[in-house]
Amino acid sequence: MNILHLKKNNEFQTVYKNGKSFANRCFVMYVYKNDLSENRLGISVSKKVGNSVIRHRVTRLVREVFRLKGHLFNSGLDIVVTARTGAVGIKYSDAEAAILHLGKLHHIIGHSELNEES
Numbered sequence: 001m002n003i004l005h006l007k008k009n010n011e012f013q014t015v016y017k018n019g020k021s022f023a024n025r026c027f028v029m030y031v032y033k034n035d036l037s038e039n040r041l042g043i044s045v046s047k048k049v050g051n052s053v054i055r056h057r058v059t060r061l062v063r064e065v066f067r068l069k070g071h072l073f074n075s076g077l078d079i080v081v082t083a084r085t086g087a088v089g090i091k092y093s094d095a096e097a098a099i100l101h102l103g104k105l106h107h108i109i110g111h112s113e114l115n116e117e118s
Contacts, residue, residue: 003066006042006078015042015080022105025086026095027062029102032078039073041066042080049083058083061095069096074108 006012019032034040043062045055062081066073073079081099090098103109 003063003070004036004038004040006040006080011040011078012042012044012080015078019078019080020106022102023084024098024101026084026090026098027087027102028082028084029099029106030080030082031106031108033076034078035076037075039070039075039077039079041070042078043083044080045083045087049085050088054088055083058087058090058095061087061090061092062099064092065096065099069100072100072109073103074110077108079108 006015015030015032019030021028021030023029041063043059045058047055049055049058062083081102087095087098100109
């Protein structure tokens, strides 16, 4: 499944202003319904998190979680994942658990699919 990305600042701002957010130690996830049949993902990692190597590693981890687990999420959503300083140095399994945890809080993960996954 190909992942569509949010790229423009106004797309991010729409999600920030109108969407709902939940946070955990590593990430903040903003979710806003779009009028598409697919999800769009935006990833934001500020300079507070670390240098460019660290920021790009966190970005790649988030992108990989959505590549492998994106089928679990309901469709028609704009999702912005913002990294917090707790995301520095985490392993893939921790990033996956943190993102799926936020998805459950937002009620955007189909429960039947999640039970099959476990």
